[in-house]
Amino acid sequence: TKDQLTKYEKIEAFVKGFKLSTLTYKRVMTLLNSEMKSGLTKQTNHVADIKMFPTFVRSLPDGTEKGEFLALDLGGTNFRVLLVKLHGSDVEIESKTYLIPQRIMLGTGKQLFDHIADCIGKFVKDHNIQGQKLPLGFTFSFPCKQEDLAAARLSKWTKGFRCEGVVGENICHLLHEALKRRTNCDVEIIAVVNDAVGTLMSAAHSDRNCEIGLILGTGCNACYMEDLDNVGLWEAADDDHPQQVIINTEWGAFGDNGCLDFIRTEYDRELDTYSINPGKQIMEKMISGMYMGEIVRLVLERLTMEGLLLHGADRECLLFERGKFYTKYVSEIESDHDEFFANTKQVLEELGIENFTTEDCKIVKYVCTLVSARAAFLAAAGLATLINKIGRKEMTIAVDGSLYRFHPRFHNLMCLKIQELIRPGQKFKLALSHDGSGKGAALVAAVAMRLR
Ligand code: ADP
Secondary structure, three states: OHHHHHHHHHHHHHHHHHOOOHHHHHHHHHHHHHHHHHHHOOOOHHHOOOOOEEOOOOOOOOOOOEEEEEEEEEOOOEEEEEEEEEEOOEEEEEEEEEEOOHHHHOOEHHHHHHHHHHHHHHHHHHOOOOOOOEEEEEEEOOOEEEEEOOEEEEOOOOOOOOOEOOOOOEHHHHHHHHHHHHOOOOEEEEEEEOHHHHHHHHHHOOOOOEEEEEEEOOOEEEEEEEEHHHOOOOOOOOOOOOOEEEEEOOHHHOOOOOOOHHHOOHHHHHHHHOOOOOOOOHHHHHHOOOOHHHHHHHHHHHHHHOOOOOOEOOOOOHHHOOOOOOHHHHHHHHOOOOOOOHHHHHHHHHOOOOEOOHHHHHHHHHHHHHHHHHHHHHHHHHHHHHHHHHOOOEEEEEEEOHHHHHOOOHHHHHHHHHHHHOOOOOEEEEEEOOOHHHHHHHHHHHHHHHHO
């Protein structure tokens, strides 16, 4: 009817900012490419938002790696300690997850590393491996300037962490000191990597075509194998290692200089204003799991305020509270495939909304699809930029993170958009990578010990 038409037109006006043309994504790629280039160049790195950190990981695994390793995984929702046993293609992992309470995430560095050391102490005792000097791979998924494989200085906290006294410090040193203070564990820290690198290493263990690692979890980041000739930042002496190094792009910071403002919506701006790191991690905030649900919530809140949605919602309900619309809801809602909207209804009920119509459900789902598609397309534009840059005919991209794992359409949306954005004739595959932060970190340590 005419009335409905105008209502949908009104809704469209509030969400059209999420619909970007292929040309716009190509413009994003051009900007990203030039930011990556200035990140790699010594003279311009200090002004680039994308830091393109050389990781000191020089070689991918070849499948023959052996040995027992401890691995740590810190960088998002949980902290894990793992015992990884590599025997060729066979990998055994035992792990335990420990909670990091928010008071520690926002406390001091000393509290954080003491907590980590205590967890390691417990793990080592529970697994009866006190006596052994185990090599350790540390997956620490925050932007770090790497000075060596086992020396990394934190450049800034992201993703909800803000511990005092850690920025600028060598995190291996902090871990080492805490282990000495709190335990009598004898470990040798062999490598610090981030989760993107772990993801790439883990998948490359069985797929020789793997060149790129991507994380779509709490945060968003990518890494890839680059020729040393292209890395102006590389200052280490010549050696007989392969003339290549994995670059940790830290592309989540893309847009921090304002270059993405032309695609940001009012909802992106509001989310940023209320985040603990305003103005930072602009690309990450448009893509990753920590933020996607909140963007959807802000749109739904706006539409409700405008009288276009959820007339039955009480102003006291959770829909109007920051952070209460989880990204997993987006996956659940988009998994509804019929007009019954079972998941959508359940989410609305969980938010404390009692009266809603089928039309409300349809609009809520529509908003989710727009926000998640923009996220998937932006991630695709990032990958397409890397694929074009690497220029190989065939490539596998290793992907990990709950957003990629559980969102029903992310994989397909990304594949479609990458295909549109790369050069004709190039082939790619997106492959789910398992245990990046455990197996991947152990593999980095194993490869490093083989090379030394
Ligand atoms: P990490 O913290 O190591 O990145 P994950 O890969 O599990 O860990 O990512 C956690 C993020 O994934 C959280 O921001 C969460 O909102 C999001 N997430 C969890 N479950 C789902 C889901 N079913 N669909 C989409 N996103 C999810």
